[in-house]
Amino acid sequence: MTLRDRSPATPEGAHQASSGGDPVLRLHNIEVIYDRVVLALRGVSIEVAEGTIAALLGPNGAGKSTTLKAVSGLLPTERGEISDGHIRFCDRDVTHLDAAARVRLGISLCMEGRHVFKHLTVADNLAAGAYTRGTASREDLDLVYEYFPRLVGLRRRAAGYLSGGEQQQLVIGRAMMARPSLLMLDEPSLGLAPTLVEDIFGYIARLNRELGTTVLVIEQNARQALEVAHRGYVMEQGRIVLEGSAAQLRNNPDVKEFYLGLGEHGRRKSYRDVKHYKRRKHWL
Amino acid sequence: MNVETLTTLTVYGLADGAVLALAALGFVLIYKATQVINFAQGEFLLIGGYTFYAAFVLFGLPTTVAVLFGVVVAVALGVVVERFVLRPLVGESAISVIMVTVGLAAVLRGVMQLIFGVQARQMPAVLPAGTVEVLGARLPLNRLLVLVVAAVVLIAFALFFRRSRHGVAMRAVADDQQAALTMGISARRVFAMSWALAAVSALVAGVLLADITAVTPDLVSFGLLVFPVVILGGLDSVAGTIVGGIIIGLSEQFVSGFYDPGFAQIVPFILLVVILMVRPYGLFGQVRIERV
Ligand SMILES: Nc1ncnc2c1ncn2[C@@H]1O[C@H](COP(=O)(O)OP(=O)(O)OP(=O)(O)O)[C@@H](O)[C@H]1O
Ligand SMILES: [Mg+2]
Numbered sequence: 001m002t003l004r005d006r007s008p009a010t011p012e013g014a015h016q017a018s019s020g021g022d023p024v025l026r027l028h029n030i031e032v033i034y035d036r037v038v039l040a041l042r043g044v045s046i047e048v049a050e051g052t053i054a055a056l057l058g059p060n061g062a063g064k065s066t067t068l069k070a071v072s073g074l075l076p077t078e079r080g081e082i083s084d085g086h087i088r089f090c091d092r093d094v095t096h097l098d099a100a101a102r103v104r105l106g107i108s109l110c111m112e113g114r115h116v117f118k119h120l121t122v123a124d125n126l127a128a129g130a131y132t133r134g135t136a137s138r139e140d141l142d143l144v145y146e147y148f149p150r151l152v153g154l155r156r157r158a159a160g161y162l163s164g165g166e167q168q169q170l171v172i173g174r175a176m177m178a179r180p181s182l183l184m185l186d187e188p189s190l191g192l193a194p195t196l197v198e199d200i201f202g203y204i205a206r207l208n209r210e211l212g213t214t215v216l217v218i219e220q221n222a223r224q225a226l227e228v229a230h231r232g233y234v235m236e237q238g239r240i241v242l243e244g245s246a247a248q249l250r251n252n253p254d255v256k257e258f259y260l261g262l263g264e265h266g267r268r269k270s271y272r273d274v275k276h277y278k279r280r281k282h283w284l
Numbered sequence: 285m286n287v288e289t290l291t292t293l294t295v296y297g298l299a300d301g302a303v304l305a306l307a308a309l310g311f312v313l314i315y316k317a318t319q320v321i322n323f324a325q326g327e328f329l330l331i332g333g334y335t336f337y338a339a340f341v342l343f344g345l346p347t348t349v350a351v352l353f354g355v356v357v358a359v360a361l362g363v364v365v366e367r368f369v370l371r372p373l374v375g376e377s378a379i380s381v382i383m384v385t386v387g388l389a390a391v392l393r394g395v396m397q398l399i400f401g402v403q404a405r406q407m408p409a410v411l412p413a414g415t416v417e418v419l420g421a422r423l424p425l426n427r428l429l430v431l432v433v434a435a436v437v438l439i440a441f442a443l444f445f446r447r448s449r450h451g452v453a454m455r456a457v458a459d460d461q462q463a464a465l466t467m468g469i470s471a472r473r474v475f476a477m478s479w480a481l482a483a484v485s486a487l488v489a490g491v492l493l494a495d496i497t498a499v500t501p502d503l504v505s506f507g508l509l510v511f512p513v514v515i516l517g518g519l520d521s522v523a524g525t526i527v528g529g530i531i532i533g534l535s536e537q538f539v540s541g542f543y544d545p546g547f548a549q550i551v552p553f554i555l556l557v558v559i560l561m562v563r564p565y566g567l568f569g570q571v572r573i574e575r576v
Contacts, residue, residue, distance in 0.1 A: 077462055103468030115463035117456050127449070128456040132468040135449050178467065 021050035024214050025071065025182055029085035032066050032075065032238075040066045042238040043085065046216075048182070048231075053208050053215040055225035055246070057259055058235035064218045065112055067235070068184045071216075072109040073099035089182065104132045108180035112187050112218075114167045116174075118160030122151055125159050125170055129177030136177060144173035147203060165196040172203060176211075183207065185217045189224065197221065201228050222259035226250050234259070291421040293541040294534065299427045299496075301533025302434030305526045306489040307506065308513040309441060310482030316458045316520045317478040320370060321382050324389035326507015328483045331392060332358060332490030334400055337407050337499045347410055351491070358487040362480035370475070393504060404500035411495050430492045437488050438526060441481070445522060450477060458520075512552035516559050518566025527567060531555070 025048040032041035041063045048054045056064050069075050070082055073094075086095040094102055117125050126144060130136035145152050148169040154162060159170055168188055175183055185204065189197040205228040207213050219225035226232055232249040234242035242255070249255045311325045335357045339350035369388055373381050411426035445451035456464040457474040464471065486507075493506055513532050517524025532552045540548035559566065 072466060074462065074465065077465065098470075099465045100468040100470045103466070109466045111463060111466060115460055115466075117459040117463065119459050120452070120455055124452055124455065127452045128464065128467050128469065131449065131453055131456075174467070 023047040024050045024090055025216065026088040027067070027071070027085070028088070030067070030070055030082060030087065031084035032063070032070055032080055033083045034066075034078065034080040040080070040238055041070065044235070044238070044240055045085075046233055046240065046243075048214055048216050050214055051208070051212050052230040053204065053217065053228055055222075055229035055232040056216065056218045056235060057220075057222050057225060057232060057249075057255075061237075062235040063238040064235055065186050066238075068109055068186050068216070068218065071102075071184060072107055073097060073102045074109070100132075103178055103180075106179070106181035108175040108178050108183050110171045110175050110183070110185045110188060112190065114164075114171050114190075116159035116162070116167050116170055119158055121156050122159055122162070122170055123155045125174050126177050129174035132178050140177050140179065144176055147176070147206070148173050164191055165193075165199070168192065168196075168200055169203070172200075172207075176207070180213060182214045182216065185215070187218050187220060189219065189221060197224055201225070204228060222249075222255065287419055288421040289541060291419045292423060293537045295418070295421075295423050295427055295431065297534035297537035298530060299431040299434070299533070300537060301530035302431050302438065302526075303489050303492050303529075304506075304509055304513050304533055305438055305529030306434050306485050306492075308510045308517070308525045308529055309438065309522065310485040311510050311514055312517075312520060312522060312525050313454075313478045313482050313485075315514075317454055318370070318475050319378070321378070321385065322482070323382065323385040324365075324392055325482070325486060325510050326504040327389045327392040327396075328358070328361070328486035329490040329493070329507045330396055330501065330503045331361060332483070332487030333494040333499050333503050334396055334490075335487070336491045337400075337405055337494065340410070341405070341407055354487045354491065355484055358483035359480040362478075362483035363476050365483075366476045366479040370479070371472070393501070397501060400499075402501055404498045404502075407494060407499050409495060410491075426496055430496060434488070434492060437485070441485065442522060450474075454478060509552055512556040512559075514566070515556050516566055518568040521566065521568035524566055524568025 025046070027044055027046040030041050030044045031039070033039055044063070044067055046054070046056075046067070056067065058064055066075075066080070069078070069080065071087060071089075075081055077099075082095055086093055088094065089102070089105060089107060092105070094105065094107075097105075117128060120128065126141060127136045130140060133140075150166055151170060151173060154166065159167065162170060172185070172188070188200050188204070192200065201224055204215055204217060208215050208228075217225060217229070222232075226246045226249055229246045232244065232246055233240050234249070234255065242249070242252070244252070307325060307329055310328060311322055314320055314322045314325075332354060336350055336354045339345045339353040340347065343350075343353075345353060365388065369384065370381070373384060409426065411429045414425045415422045416425055416428065417423070445455065453464070453469045454474050454477065456467065456469055457471050461471045464474075490503060493503060497503075509532060513525060513528040515528075516531060517526070517528030532555065535551050535555065536548045539551050
C-alpha cells in the first residue's frame with residue numbers, strides 16, 4: 001500500500017488500519033466552527049482501529065486539539081460546535097452527545113496543559129477520575145499506583161505542588177481510573193525533559209499493550225509519536241493532509257523533512273519553510 | 285468574673301457559633317462551587333424555619349417527618365433557584381449576579397410575609413427544656429442540644445466533602461470545571477447540588493434558631509451575621525466557616541455578658557472590618573496554588 005494523497009472530502013472507509021480490529025472511533029467529515037465564525041476543522045475524517053495507537057501530528061493551530069475536543073464533547077464549553085459530519089464510537093453516533101455521557105461510554109481525554117485539580121490531593125484527583133464508575137475501586141487504584149509508583153508517596157500532597165512530570169503521570173492515572181476504552185491525550189509531553197517524554201510514551205505504549213486501550217495522541221514531537229503509534233495523521237489548517245501507517249509516515253520524505261527534521265541539508269526546517277511549502281499545495 | 289458566668293457564656297457562645305457556622309456553610313458551598321455571592325442565605329434560613337413550623341405546627345406532623353418535609357422543600361428551593369435564577373446568568377458580571385441574589389432575597393422575604401404575616405409565631409419547643417449543671421453553672425439543656433445537633437450536622441457535611449464521591453466531584457468542579465467535565469462530572473449538576481445543600485444547612489440552622497427563639501421574620505437578621513463569619517473564615521473554607529462561626533458566637537456572648545448587650549450586636553461587624561483590613565482572604569482562605 002502506498003501513501004495516498006487525499007482531498008478533504010474523501011469518503012470514509014477508503015483505507016484499513018495497519019493493525020488491530022474494527023474502527024472504534026470514526027470521524028466522518030467533521031467541520032467545527034468556533035464563535036459561529038472561526039472555521040477550525042474543514043472536513044476531518046479519522047479512523048482509529050480497536051487496540052491501536054494513532055498519532056495526530058501537525059503545526060500549531062492546525063486543529064489537533066479541536067479534533068479531540070470534538071470527540072470528547074468539550075466544544076460547547078468553548079463556544080464551538082460541530083457544524084457538519086458525524087462521529088461514531090463503537091457503532092454509536094455520539095456527534096451531539098453531552099460530554100459526561102461520552103465518558104460513561106468509555107471516551108477519556110487528557111487535556112493539553114495537564115489540568116490537575118491543583119487544590120485536591122493526588123488521591124482525590126484519582127477519586128475524581130473514578131467518578132463515572134462510582135467510587136474508586138481498590139484494583140483500579142492499585143493498577144494506577146503500579147504504573148506510577150512515584151504517586152504513592154505523593155498521595156496526600158496537593159496536586160498543584162507536583163512537578164510537571166508527576167502531574168502528567170497523575171493526569172494519565174486519573175484518566176485510567178475511568179477505565180476508558182479510548183484514551184485521548186493532547187500533547188502529554190508538553191514542557192517535559194526528553195527522558196520524561198520517553199517515559200510518558202512508554203506508559204502510553206504499556207497501557208495500550210496490557211489493557212488493550214485504544215489511544216489517540218496529539219504530539220508535536222513526530223519522531224517520538226511515530227515510534228509508539230501504529231498509525232499517524234498529519235493535520236494542517238483544519239484538514240488531514242496526510243495519513244498512513246507509522247512506518248510509512250516515518251519514511252515519507254515530506255514528514256522527514258518537516259516533522260522529523262531530517263531534511264536533505266541535515267537541519268531542522270523552520271515553520272517559515274513549512275509555510276512556503278504549503279503554498280505549493282503539494283499535499284492537497 | 286466567676287467560673288459560672290464564664291461557663292454559661294461559653295456554652296451560649298458555642299451554640300450560637302455552631303448555628304452560625306451552619307448558616308454560613310451554605311454560603312461557602314455556593315461560593316466555592318459557583319463563585320456566586322449569595323445574599324439570600326438569610327432568607328434560606330427564614331424559609332427553613334417557617335417550613336418546619338408549617339409542617340410541625342400547622343400540619344401537625346411528627347418531628348422527624350416535619351424535618352424530612354423541611355429537607356425536601358429546601359432541596360427543591362435550592363434546585364429551583366439555581367435552575368431558574370442563577371443558570372440564566374452564567375457569564376454575567378459578578379456584580380449583576382450579586383444584585384440578582386439581593387433581589388431574590390427581597391422576593392423570598394416578601395413571599396414568606398405574604399404567607400405567614402409579620403407576627404412572631406409560637407412554636408412548642410422541640411428540644412427538651414430543663415437545665416443541667418456543669419461546673420456549677422445551670423445550663424439550659426436546649427442550648428447544649430443545639431450545640432450537639434449543629435456539631436453533628438457540620439461533621440456530617442465535612443465528611444461528605446472529604447470522602448464521598450459527590451463531595452470530591454464538588455471540589456473538583458470548584459478547582460477546574462473543564463477538567464471535571466472530562467471526568468464526566470457535570471458542573472450543572474454540582475451547581476444544583478451546592479444550592480440544594482446550602483438550603484438544607486440553612487434549614488437546620490433555621491429550625492435550631494427558631495426552637496431557641498421564635499419563628500419570626502427576624503430570623504433573617506441572623507442570616508446577616510453570615511458575612512462576618514465567612515469573611516473571618518475565608519470565603520471558600522469549610523473549616524474556616526466553623527472557626528469563624530465560633531469566634532463570632534463567643535465574642536458576641538462575652539461582650540454581651542461582660543460589657544453591654546447592645547454593643548455586642550455590632551461586634552461581629554467590627555471584626556468584619558478589622559479582618560478586611562488586616563487579612564482580606566480570611567483566616568483560612570485558600571492559598572491559591574499558582575504553579576504551572
Ligand atoms: N475557543 C476557541 N475560540 C475560537 N477559536 C479557536 C478556539 N480554540 C481554537 N481556535 C482556533 O481554531 C484553530 C485550531 O486550534 P487548535 O487549538 O485545535 O489547534 P492545535 O492544532 O491544537 O494547535 P497547537 O499545536 O498550538 O495546540 C486555531 O486557528 C485556533 O485559533
Ligand atoms: Mg493544541
